[in-house]
Structure formats: structure tokens, C-alpha cells
Amino acid sequence: MTRNLVPDELWDRIAPPLPARPARRHRHPGRLPVPDRVALAGIIYVLRKGVAWRDVPSTVVGCSGVTAWRRLRDWTESGVWPRLHAALLGELRRADLLDMDDCAVDGSHIRALKRGDHVGPLPVDRARPGSKHHLIVDRHGTPLAITLTGGNRHDVTQLLPLLDAIPSIRGMRGRPRRKPRRLYADRGYDFDKYRRLLWERGIKPLIARRGEAHGSGLGKVRWVVERTFAWLHQFKRLRIRYERRADIHQGLLQLACSIICLRRLRAAF
Template identity: 85%
Template sequence: MSADPVPDDLWERIAPLLPARPARRHRYPGRLPVSDRVALAGIVYVLRKGVAWRDVPIQIVGCSGVTAWRRLRDWTEAGVWPRLHEVLLAELREAGLLDMDDAAIDGSHVRALKRGDHVGPSPVDRGKPGSKHHLIVDRHGTPLAVALTGGNRHDVTQLLPLLDAIPPIRGLRGRPRRRPRRPLADRGYDYDKYRRILRRRGITPRIARRGVAHGSGLGKTRWVVERTFAWLPQFKRLRIRYEICADLHQGLLQLACSIICLRRLRTSF
């Protein structure tokens, strides 16, 4: 981890999206609030290191974990993270780094140590409480949308919600791009009902069929979603779900996807 957890390029993109704080009282102003950049540093520190909020080192970050958690809560309610992701996707499309002709979809289980929304018995972890990360990426593995559900939800139930969650991606002249041409998925999405729905939307599904010998050829292009799932555990807070509030874990998940998009922008120069 670099000395500055919030690099300039990340701060320049997120600062215009943050909600304005209420004006201070003149008679009893109280203690000066922690700056937004310092609070964001605390959030990124927890996201990358995976420490508990109470264990955030004030001497290194500059604020307490409670302060960082409160800003995460407020900014999540204000919808900062989806807008940040949309801004970065537009920049990628403008730079010619986004290829939405093919999009890969998949889901991954994470253990949930606490109860809360979108928690259910995981069928791959002996029925222990868990959640699922559902992800759709472009041909290069760039996250387009992400969703959180209970660990007992079937992958195919999030096929259409993930496609609908892709924001209108601008960056080029003309209409914004909102959907891929060919979504690729494994046998867990093999339902003719969903194939018909996708075709009615003008989307050509490429989904492996159950009961057919391996060798469908989709692995040549679908592997990028597995690689993106391998990138997410680099943010240690996402390896296990600690947040009781599902929207806070979703916010951290969206922030991690935004950082992945920012990394791709950096490597293009």
C-alpha cells in the first residue's frame, strides 16, 4: 500500500461527487470536522487492509475509524459510489479501453460473520451464513456492475438485474451505451426462459448448456470475470462480509470496482 491511500487522480474524480456538509453554527461551532479526503483515506485503509473500524490507526490515517465509518454511511446514502463508477466507465470508453460487445457474468460466495440483509445459508459452505457477489465485466475484465445477494440465491436470478444495473456509459458522441451485445455465462445460467428474454431485448446470449460435454469454447473469453473475482480479494475487507448493513458492504464493493477501473486507466498511459 502506498504512503497516500487516496492518490490525487482518485481524489480529483470523487471530490465533485461528495455532498456538501451543513454549515457550521457561528455561536457554538464546536470542533472542526475532519476533511473529506482524510475520511476517504480511512475508508480506503479499511477496504485494503481489512482491519476493524475501531482499529484504524489515527496516527497513520488522520482520523478515527468511527469518523470514516460515518462518512461511508453518509456517502453511501448519497449515492456517491455508483456515480464514481459511472464517471470512470465513461473515461474508459472515451479512451477506447471499454469493449462491451462481449460481457461475462458470474457469482462468488463470501462468508458473512454477522446477520443482516442479503445473508443466507451458503450451499457451498455447509449452510453457514454467507452472501454472494454478482459481477458483470466487459471483454477486458473491467467491472460494469456489481450486486450483493444472500448466499442461497441462484446466480441466474441476478442475470437481468445486473444487465439493468449497468449505468448509461457516456464518453463518446451519440447515445450512451447501456447493454452488451453478447453476455457470456456458465451452465448455472442455462434457462431458456432467460434466453428468450435477452433476445427480446436485442441481446444474443452465449450460455453454456447443462448435460453437454465440456469444451463449449466460452472459456476463451469468459475467464476475465474469474480474474476480476481474483482481484477483489486484494481488498481484504471484501474477503469476508463484516458489515451488518448490506448497503455499506455494497458501497465498499462498488468503491473497489471503481479503483479497479482507475488502475486500468493508469496502465493505458
């Protein structure tokens, strides 16, 4: 079951950035710690199935849900997930599977069942508490960066933070890539102020304008971000926010983005 949840391709990439575990005591060492790969299997089990941490079947996964959550907390605080995502993006660029010339950006609302950071009234769900995922992808739908805010935050407020969240993507000779050449967005980003800010960064804004008829042709490129949201929501834990801590939910988002990147690499093998 562990190898099914954590294939060798994923484990070989996630093992290097994991923090080293403290040395065991010589006297009274206690129980052996759960292997990292088994704990990762528990995390991915919750990410895919959407079950509560207490309902993780230890006889199937190999560890309890509490152990998996604690390891997720430690790895999130150590910054494991951003490093894993950046490494996979570098591999995609090295394999010529990353096209950052044309990128698309969008947001998606989710309901939050518990209070916590980055929770606000959803304007599309009768002001129920919720959060919002903000995502930027390349031309093929590969997730480049994702952020989490309250459900009442406007999409355009996360436009520049999303661009800043794109890591330095290596994989080829020369300078690493950190920004697209053209950025596609829907009418929610139709503000001249942000068009000017994008031009100042050397990015050409291709944003639909409010009040104009549909058929501008931008959807031929922009649709990939909607498909990536569909990929993310295949991970049932991301459809509804159960985590009270925003950094834990952000860690699960980045892990899901890494798995999507790995799928693109495996398809190219």
C-alpha cells in the same frame, strides 16, 4: 499516508460528487470536521487491510475508524459510489478502453460473520450464513455492475438485475451504452427462459449447456470475470462480509470497482 491511500487521480474524480457539508455555526462552532480526503483514506485503509473499524490507526490515517465509517454511511446514502463508478466507466469509453460488445457474468460466495440483510445459508459451506457477489464485466474484465444477495440465491436470478444495474455509459458521441451485444455465462445460467429474455433485449446469449462436454470455447472470453473476482478479493474487506448493513457492503464493492477502473486508466496514461 493520505496521498498513498487516496492518490490525486482518485481524489480529483471523487471530490465532485461528494455532498456539501453544512455550514459551521458562527457561535460555538465546535471542533473542525475531519477533511473528506482524510476520511476517504480511512475507508480505503479498511477496504484494503480488512481491519475492524475500531482498529484503524488514527495516528497513521489521520482519523478514527468511527469517523471513517460515518462518512462512508453518509456517502453511501447520498449515492456517491454509483456516480463515481459511472464517471470512470465514461472515461474508459472515451479512451477506447471499454469493450461492451462481449461481456461475462458470474457469481461468488462469501461468508457473512454477522446477520443482516442479504444473508442466507451457503450451499457450498455447510449452510453457514453468507452472501453472494454477482458481477458483470466487459471483455477486458472491467466491472460494469455488481450486486449483493443472500448466499442461497441462484446465479440466474440476478442476470436481469445485473443488466439493469449497468449505468448509462457516456464518453462518446451518440447514445450512451447500457447493454452488451453478446453475454457469456457458465452452466449455472443454462435456462431457456432467460435465453429468450436476453434475445428480447437484443443481447445474444452464449451460455454453456449442462450435460455437454467441456471445450465449447466460451471460456476464452468468460475467464475475465474470474480474474476480476480475484482483483476484488485483493481488497481484504470484501473476502468476508463483516458489515451488518447490506448497503454499506455494497458501497465498498462499488468503491473497489471504481478503483479497478482507475487502475486501467492509470495504466493507459
